[in-house]
Amino acid sequence: MNRRQLIAISGLLVAVIAAFAYLQLNLAELSSARTATLLADYLARFWPINLGAAYWHQLGHATLETLAMSAVGTLAAALLAAVIALPAAGKLGPLAYLIARGGLNLLRAIPELVWALLMVLAAGLGPNAGTLALMLHTTGVLGRLFAEALENTPTTPAQALRHSGSSATQAFLYGTLPNLWPQWLAYSLYRWENNIRMASVLGFVGAGGLGQMLYVSLSLFQEANAASVMLCMLALVVAVDSFSRVLRLRWVIA
Amino acid sequence: MQLQLSGVGFTHADGHVALRELHLQVAQGEQIAIIGPSGAGKTSLLRLLGCQIKPSLGQFQLGTQQPWQHSPRALRALRSRIGLIHQQPPLPPKQRVITAVLAGRLGQWSLLHSLRNLLSPQDRQGAETALARLDLADKLFQRCDQLSGGQLQRVGIARVLYQQAELMLADEPVSAMDPHLAQHTLRSLCAAAAEQGSTLLASLHTVDLALALFPRIIGLRDGRIQFDLPAQAVSPEQLSALYANERLASPASTALNPLRIARC
Structure with missing residues (x-):
């Protein structure tokens, strides 16, 4: 030394x-x-976990709520991002590029939890606020990833179709999209996996789902209930991870 | 579709002159092979005829019209009647062969029909017929990245056959095929063009193939038309003059790349 x-x-x-x-x-x-x-x-005190039928009924409802929040939030974000990706990749002129990039940066810069706090104030307590929060932040993230994938997709197939008389939209559908959508799908699935974990946390600020139940049980010192909630969270994350793995193998890698 | 060039020249943006003072008349339904050394301007000529690049000089008439005086809309309509066959077909790797072939008629389809066709191919019969002429009917539902270079070139040809283009422009359409398959494929292309009454211009590196299958041969060198003759009138002296120096200047490259040798 x-x-x-x-x-x-x-x-x-x-x-x-x-x-x-x-x-x-x-x-x-x-x-x-x-x-x-x-x-x-x-x-x-976390053991034995609460296995009461009534409580699990409630838990099942909250699990579905979390799943729905993440799925709807991610899906809506992917659709919005696909629309914003065109201007954000510079396909619609420099002004649209600046506006789209600026908007995406703003959406992305504010974390989901902060969006959730804002949305709870705007839309009230419950899953609506959580869904909106996930959608807003994820639109920012996916919009940028989608735009970069679009910029890196070869343009010759679409160019060739344009030279044979197809419109810009048709050339995009037949020349660019076939290379693009597996990447877009992969990014969306990855963000969905992130969002399902995030959706379980958003409940802490009142945005519904499993997080809200966990927050309530921990606050009331009902550790057995909290253990059940965490078990549900684990199961949900594992289920979504393996589901998106199957989709990836089928559509992205193959 | 007939076409006419009078005094046409083309200069690239970087100042390189690709085509000089071309005079050319092609009647409806003619089949012409364009031969000449690498860099002679064969691709530029085909791109110019396909309305992809605008001539810097002279007059270019396609059918009865001058394409570059058209509105963008009319130019699009004109382009939908032109079929382009590329040396490296620009097909998306993840696209299925059937969709790639059906995309030939995008210029004639409405957006709604294009969308419907994207979700489920609307004219399986048509795509199958076009592919069958090139012995590829069994590849209908394969993806483009599963095909070899020669098979991809044939998919590109099938797309133009399905398009029923009135003017077919082929840039080295069989360069990735073995000599036997190349001849068979070119023969099918010529026959299909004759059936549809389409005008066909193809640039070829294999002179023997050009002389055997095309009635009219254009020799291009340094952006100029060296000769424009019926196939049987092309003499060996003219051919060696056309390719002169090229083999002397770069003997190594011809030896390394047997598919692209001037004479086969």
Whole structure:
């Protein structure tokens, strides 16, 4: 070990110690036996999970709500993004390009949670707000990805069709879209997977679904109920991941 | 479709002169092969005839009209009667062969019909007939990226046959095929053009094929028409003059690329 590395490592150590001191973390308490017991006690309260039929009925409803929120939000965002992608890829002139890119940047810059807070104020508590929030942010993300995929798609097939007398729209449908839509589908599926996780969190700000149930159960110290909710979240994420994997294998990779 | 060039020249944006002072008359239903060394301007000539590039000089008349005096709408209508066969057919890799062939008639279809045809092909019979002439009927539902270069070229030809273009312009249409298949394919193309009464111009690197299948031969060199003769009147001396120096200047490239040698 040379001198310079030695200085770097000791500097790093000093920084870590200083950070602990600044945050006033009680390391002694963190490593005490009492903390371990308390932690074990708290974790034990999550078991056994609540398997009551009435509660699971409620849970099933919330799961469907979360699924619907993410699916509708993503689908609407994909449709909007497909429309905005044309100007955002510069196909409709420089002015439309600037407006579309600016709009997409704005939508993307504001995170889903902030959109959800705004939408809860605008549209009231519940899944409407969550769906709108997901749609707005995802439109920003997908619009940009779609536009970049469109820019990178070869133009010769569409050009050749134009030279044989087809209109710009027809040339896009037959010359550009066949190469483009598998990429668009792949991006949409990926965002859907993200959104299903996000949809479970949006409930914390009152936007419906499983998140809202988790927030309520944790706030009321009903850990058994919370465990059931988390189990549902896990199942939902796994289900959507494998569903989109099947779609990807069928349409994107093949 | 008949066409006429008088004193036509074309200069690229970078100043390179591709075509000079061309005079040419083609009657309805004629079949012409364009031969000449690489860089002679064969592709530029075909693109000019296909109304893709505007002549920098002279007069170009297609049918009874001058295409570059048309409104964009009328130019589009005119282009839908022109079929282009490319050396590397620009077909989307993920598109099915049937859709690629049916796209030939997009210029004649309404947007609604194009959309319906995209969702489910509306004229399977028509696509199958066009492909069958080129022995590709069994590839109807394959995707374009599953085909070889020669098969793709034949799909491109089938698209123009389905289009029933009145003017067919083929740029090295059989360059990716073996000699036997190339001859068979060109023969089918010529026969189909004759049946439809279409005018056919094809640029070819294989002189023997051009002389055997086309009644009229145009020799192009340095953007000028070197000769324009019936096939049987083309002499070996004229051919060696047409390709002179080219083989001397770059013997390595001809040896490396046997499919593109001037003489076969």
